[in-house]
Amino acid sequence: MVAVHNEDSVQSRRGWTKARALLAGGLVLGVGAAVTLAAWTDNEWVRGVFGTGTFGIEGSTDGSAFSDNPTSGDPAQLSFAVGADNLAPGSEVYAGYAVRLSPGSTYQADVTVAQDVSDAIPGTTASYVYTTSTTCDASVFGAGTNANGATFELTSLAAPAFLCFRVVADDTLAQGADGSITWTFSAESGATL
Template identity: 45%
Template sequence: MFGSTRLTSGGSSSPGRRRKLKAVLAGGLALGVGATISLAAWNDSEYATGTFTAGSFSIEGSTDDTTYAEHSTSGTAAALAFSTGFDNISPGDVVAAPFAVRLTAATTYDATVTVASATPDLPAFTGLTYGIATVPTFADCSATPTSPTWIVAQGTALDSVAGAVPFNLTQGTPPTTPGAPAYLCFVVTADAALVQGSSVTETWQLLAESV
């Protein structure tokens, strides 16, 4: 009987012990499966990159259709060469000056250009009006220009750009060369309000926008 009791005690375990053992084995099995999946995982990547470079854009002008330069501020404005009599003008006189404008070499856009401002150094000055036309060639500018397209109407006050019409410029072909010039003709007319001995300096701004 004592032997039977020892055999029963040492040869079998209670249901609680069996459940605990199964729980431990199950936990160990789950850990083993998880480790195997991690070790078998694969990774791969793709990368893409882009480089962006801004274009170039500027205009330049010439008072003789030969030497071009940039005149980007009112302080560096090109001095127009008006026709004879501009420095001794009287009522009824008309004087004119040509100006060529083009896109610089390496410019990578076309442009639309507008006469953006007209500024007399004496704001209340009277006796002079102006107009600006595009003409086919530099030599076509005169007091009565040849085949003009008026981008600012004749008779406009010195402090006004009312009704200014844009004109177009195209980039050079290839872009490493300057674009074809547009020829402007500035025409100034004296009227009866002009005071003897008076003088005024007028500054025009041509504003180009890329298109």
């Protein structure tokens, strides 16, 4: 029996073979193009550099020699007028204190004063006012701005705040007693200087 080839069938197979060859070539070119595209790279780097400001307060009993007294265990000692260690009913004693921003501070401060009278001598009361000087006596206290519980601002390295403290003994004062009153200045940073 003699095989008869259909010319259309042979042509069809040749066309299919060419199509496969073209597809394979296209795949190779596509892979090559993909590899070429993957070789293109670029980088961009950016860095931020940061630093922190500084902040603190310090105090002075004479308005000129300032120091940092950060703990209740070692507070600055107010210099009350003569007689503060020998109170009698009707006695009034005064002491001044200045507060400023620590040198190098880069922020303003909002300062609140808390008064602790838990160890005070029974029969004494304490109060304080804001003043404009390191002097603290009855007349300065009388001209001062009531400050009990108020917050004040420190807005400049060169401008301390001055306070005048007063302790008054009344008729219920016990004889031979000792005590103390503690004032705490709590500062929170504000706007930049």
